[in-house]
Amino acid sequence: MKVWVLAGITVGALVPGTAPAWAEAAQIEVSPEAVAPGQSITLTTACEGDARQVEFTSDVFPGTASAELVNTFGTVPVVVAPGTPPGVYAVRAECVGGTSTETALGKVTVIRGALTPTPSGAPQTGGGGAPESAQPARAMAAGLLLGLAGAALALARRAARRGR
Structure with missing residues (x-):
C-alpha cells in the first residue's frame, strides 16, 4: 500500500492542485x-x-x-x-x-436482511449435502458447451486450412 501512496503523491506533485487530495487519501x-x-x-x-x-x-x-x-x-x-x-x-x-x-x-x-441464515433450534438433518440450487450445474454445463463449441470451431478451421 505504501507504494501506491507514494505513487499517488508523486503524481500529485506532477499535476498542480492534486497533491493535497492524494496526501489525505488514508x-x-x-x-x-x-x-x-x-x-x-x-x-x-x-x-x-x-x-x-x-x-x-x-x-x-x-x-x-x-x-x-x-x-x-x-x-x-x-x-x-x-x-x-x-x-x-x-x-x-x-x-x-x-x-x-x-x-x-x-x-x-x-444490505437488506441477513447475509447468512441465522440458525434457530436444533440442526436440521437429511439432504445429504445436495445442492440447494441448480445454478452451479447450469453454469458448468454452459461452460462445457462453450468449450466444446470452441474446440469444434478450431477443428473446422484446421480442416479448412488443410483442404486448400
Whole structure:
C-alpha cells in the first residue's frame, strides 16, 4: 500500500492542485464491507503521527468508537444500528491524542436482511449435502458447451486450412 501512496503523491506533485487530495487519501479497512443492520463490523486504520488513539464516526453506528493505537494501528468492532436503511455509508477516522491531525475515510455497505441464515433450534438433518440450487450445474454445463463449441470451431478451421 505504501507504494501506491507514494505513487499517488508523486503524481500529485506532477499535476498542480492534486497533491493535497492524494496526501489525505488514508483508508479505513472495513470488514466485512457489506452487512445487515444489527451485525458487527471491524474498523481498522493507521495513524502515522504521534497520536495515541483513533476515533471512528459514521451514520451506521451511534456515537464515536475509539481505539488505542498499537504499532500505529487502531482496530475496533462496532455494531451497525438496527433499522439502518440499505445503502453505502461513509466512515471517518480521526487520529487524536497528540499533534497529529490525520484523517482516514472508508465505506460500509448496509444490505437488506441477513447475509447468512441465522440458525434457530436444533440442526436440521437429511439432504445429504445436495445442492440447494441448480445454478452451479447450469453454469458448468454452459461452460462445457462453450468449450466444446470452441474446440469444434478450431477443428473446422484446421480442416479448412488443410483442404486448400
